[in-house]
Amino acid sequence: MRKKRILITGAAGFLGSHLCDRFIKEGYHVIGMDNLVTGDLKNIEHLFPLPDFEFYYHDVTKFIHVAGELDYILHFASPASPIDYLKIPIQTLKVGALGTHNCLGLAREKKARILVASTSEVYGDPLVHPQKETYWGNVNPVGPRGVYDEAKRYLEAITMAYHTFHGVETRIIRIFNTYGPRMRLNDGRALPAFIGQALRGEDLTVFGDGSQTRSFCFVxxxxxxxYRLLMSDYSEPVNIGNPDEISLKDFALEVLKLTGSAVKIVYKPLPVDDPKQRKPDITRAKELLGWEPTVGRAEGLKKTYDYFKMLPKEELVKQPKTFESR
Structure with a gap:
């Protein structure tokens, strides 16, 4: 019996690498694809000796060719942190538009089911709380975050167009703040930033007054x-995240307690269009997928902190990559 084959774009990234692990474990032949702009081969090097894993070094904004049959596609190629998409705004827009178009075209050609990674950022700075999938969002298309927000909104629109016009089997996930091992310490997001600062003995930076909220889901x-959404028969967007909401100030205090660091919290001006609150309504995921998070923040934070503590010292001070926009 032929093994099912799945293409995972963004395979060397934080989420993509964990998805490669999961589908190898499930008995799939996994084809990982990444141009390594923000991904790192160290995240998947343990898979290279396996006969059921292969890696394509490729930019999905270029034409995608995969030989042979293909059953599923997971499109996770995209910068996902502010420090990245503010430095490479053009690539961010291109991967959301051209990259998604190419993946959908491949799915149509191969008659494969495709799941695309959208984000809670499609809700912008929300005027509805918690955020339901039926909420259309409050997004500034020309603000600094617009390159990411609108790239993902376009991703959803073209995915639904391929579903309704071409009959492609599509799934859309809206991912809320996620954390865990293999995150990059210097990617600009709150959790790795706080832990990295604590490990370096630096004060923790909180933007604004720290009252803005996030909801953190373990990877x-x-x-x-x-996995459950991909295997479902539902084509509308589905929120996946942990609704356990916390202010960034309180979260910083949790990190200080976890790390035992004696540093203090310092406050800096809030970035433009930074969302004031973020909490998923996961009713749809519960009803359709029987899914809800099981890992509490204390448990997840410890696992993540233990991972970061094991990193070489040079990783703690490593600066973010520099990019050229094209």
């Missing part, structure tokens, strides 16, 4: 939600 829970 294992997210991967389970992705």
């Amino acid at each position: 294992d829970d997210l991967v389970e939600g992705i």
Whole structure:
């Protein structure tokens, strides 16, 4: 019996690498694809000796060719942190538009089911709380975050167009803040930033007054939600995230307690269009997928902190990549 084959774009990234692990474990032949702009081969090098894993070094904004049959596609190629998409705005827009178009074209050609990674950022700075999938969002298309927000909104629109016009089997996941091992310490997001600062003995930087909220989901829970959504028969967007909401100030205090660091919290001006609150309504995921998170923040934070503590010292001070926009 032929093994099912799945293409995972963004395979060397934080989420993509965990998805490669999951589908190898499920008995699939996994084809990982990444141009390594923000991904890192170290995240998947343990898979290279396996006969059921292969890696394509490729930019999905270029034409995608995969030989042979293909059953599923997971499109996770995209910068996902502010420090990245503010430095490479053009690539961010291109991967959301051209990259998604190419993946959908491949799915149509291969008659494969495709799941695309959208984000809670499609809700912008929300005027509805918690955020339901039926909420259309409050997004500034010309603000600094617009390159990411609108890239993902376009991703959803073209995915639904391929579903309704071409009959492609599509799934859309809206991912809320996710954390866990293999995150990059210097990617600009709150959790790795706080832990990295604590490990370096630096004060923790909180933007604004720290009252803005986030809801953090451990990566294992997210991967389970992705797997269930891919195997479902539902084509509308589905929120996957942990609704346990916390202010960034309180979250910084949790990190200080976890790390035992004696540093203090310092406050800096809030970035433009930074969302004031973020909490998923996961009713749809519960009802359709039987999914809800199982890993509490205390457990997930410890696992993540233990991972970061094991990193070489040079990783703690490593500066973010520099990019050229084209």
